[in-house]
Amino acid sequence: MPRRSTTRNRTLPLSERVCLIHYHEIGLKGRNRSTFERRLLANLEAALSSWEPISITRIAGRLLIIPKNEEDLDRICEACRRTPGVVRVSCGWRCERSEEEMDACAKLALFDCGDFETFKVAARRSNTDYPVDSMTLNQTIGAYLCEAAPDKKVQMKDPDVTVHVEVVQGSVYVYSRTEPAVGGLPVGSSGRVVSLLSSGIDSPVASWRMMKRGAVVIGAHFSGRPETSDASEYLVDEIAETLAPYAGLARVYTVAFGTYQKRIAEVCPPKLRIILYRRLMLRVASRIAEVEHAQALVTGESLGQVASQTLDNIRTVDSCVDLPVLRPLIGTDKTEIIEEAEDLGTFEISSRPAEDCCTLFMPRSPATHARIRECEAAEKDYPLKDWIDEIMGDLEYKDYPCPAYHEGEASHTEHEAAEDKPAAERTD
Numbered sequence: 001m002p003r004r005s006t007t008r009n010r011t012l013p014l015s016e017r018v019c020l021i022h023y024h025e026i027g028l029k030g031r032n033r034s035t036f037e038r039r040l041l042a043n044l045e046a047a048l049s050s051w052e053p054i055s056i057t058r059i060a061g062r063l064l065i066i067p068k069n070e071e072d073l074d075r076i077c078e079a080c081r082r083t084p085g086v087v088r089v090s091c092g093w094r095c096e097r098s099e100e101e102m103d104a105c106a107k108l109a110l111f112d113c114g115d116f117e118t119f120k121v122a123a124r125r126s127n128t129d130y131p132v133d134s135m136t137l138n139q140t141i142g143a144y145l146c147e148a149a150p151d152k153k154v155q156m157k158d159p160d161v162t163v164h165v166e167v168v169q170g171s172v173y174v175y176s177r178t179e180p181a182v183g184g185l186p187v188g189s190s191g192r193v194v195s196l197l198s199s200g201i202d203s204p205v206a207s208w209r210m211m212k213r214g215a216v217v218i219g220a221h222f223s224g225r226p227e228t229s230d231a232s233e234y235l236v237d238e239i240a241e242t243l244a245p246y247a248g249l250a251r252v253y254t255v256a257f258g259t260y261q262k263r264i265a266e267v268c269p270p271k272l273r274i275i276l277y278r279r280l281m282l283r284v285a286s287r288i289a290e291v292e293h294a295q296a297l298v299t300g301e302s303l304g305q306v307a308s309q310t311l312d313n314i315r316t317v318d319s320c321v322d323l324p325v326l327r328p329l330i331g332t333d334k335t336e337i338i339e340e341a342e343d344l345g346t347f348e349i350s351s352r353p354a355e356d357c358c359t360l361f362m363p364r365s366p367a368t369h370a371r372i373r374e375c376e377a378a379e380k381d382y383p384l385k386d387w388i389d390e391i392m393g394d395l396e397y398k399d400y401p402c403p404a405y406h407e408g409e410a411s412h413t414e415h416e417a418a419e420d421k422p423a424a425e426r427t428d
């Protein structure tokens with residue numbers, strides 16, 4: 001293959017800027033693959049709606065985004081990086097299958113990552129209708145770049161810059177800039193959960209982990225109102241707004257819980273209070289899950305973190321509901337949870353003091369090994385079923401952007417009406 005000249009006089013290539021989305025985990029899902037790809041595509045369309053990209057399409061194991069305006073490329077890349085299901089995002093160029101255009105784009109890509117000393121070309125040909133194989137492409141484009149950047153060195157192992165040249169479906173994609181994304185699975189590919197969302201540090205992280213595994217999250221916040229102010233509700237809303245760009249939190253229900261805690265505190269043994277509050281919370285969350293067709297509940301508990309989070313207490317709490325109670329942080333240390341909350345942007349909000357139902361009527365020494373039977377006996381002292389009905393009738397909720405949830409909203413509302421479930425009052 002003859003060496004091509006870098007000094008040839010020609011106009012800039014007819015290339016356009018593109019963003020390539022990589023998603024290896026979806027690739028592992030066998031026959032479900034196309035469903036997952038469609039879900040990711042729809043989520044990206046919603047996430048990028050403010051930039052109106054020209055197109056988002058599937059090409060050979062990637063999603064291809066063509067922005068309307070080149071200046072939007074970096075912001076589009078950022079939005080894609082925080083979309084669950086996206087593993088890596090590459091910004092580059094698309095050009096025709098012509099040697100000159102490939103060379104010119106490869107040169108642009110070579111200098112796209114800032115300072116560097118070493119580089120290599122990594123070509124991939126997914127269509128054999130293109131006559132030049134990937135080895136030859138590596139050599140010829142590599143030779144061209146050596147001439148274009150004579151002070152840089154080719155290095156096959158761990159080079160500073162890798163110029164990827166992918167010949168796919170009649171076009172060529174060239175890029176070197178690849179950034180890691182959040183990974184996981186596209187929201188909407190793993191069902192729905194109801195997550196007990198306080199204004200503390202842990203539960204936003206637990207909710208995020210579920211979104212990242214593809215679940216649509218419905219939050220349930222228990223406020224101390226009317227025994228406390230509504231400060232925790234504002235914090236939870238701020239947390240929800242912070243999680244909104246990940247498009248996995250669909251709705252947050254708020255329960256005014258103070259009155260019920262007060263009544264429990266009046267009639268029950270102090271040491272059981274926290275467990276009894278938690279059992280009532282889970283029962284309400286379970287009813288919300290019924291209304292929302294959710295398949296599991298989620299909490300931000302971590303084993304042994306506080307007195308209420310022992311194995312005995314977890315068992316006693318879980319025994320009052322049929323749904324599985326997922327605890328994505330059960331084996332995670334507080335320091336790791338804090339790091340994750342900082343990355344998410346929720347830590348600062350969660351660190352602000354706010355009196356919520358957790359701080360209300362706290363006993364001096366809560367039970368660390370509460371028994372199911374003693375809790376059931378204590379619950380006979382209050383009208384549990386009436387309370388749950390009352391709470392369900394007084395629910396408030398606010399919606400957040402989650403395409404996987406709101407797409408099916410019409411049919412969900414019809415279902416709710418048919419089932420004659422209590423209508424929640426909208427607060428948004």
Ligand code: ATP
Nearest residue numbers: 196197198200201202203220221222299300301358
């Ligand atoms: P976080 O509430 O984030 O865990 P925390 O450690 O102060 O902070 P805990 O008392 O440990 O709260 O509560 C354990 C779990 O119970 C929480 O992670 C959350 O899932 C649930 N929970 C507690 N309080 C509330 C609340 N007021 N509203 C909703 N869920 C709550």
Ligand code: MG
Nearest residue numbers: 202300301305
């Ligand atoms: Mg906690």
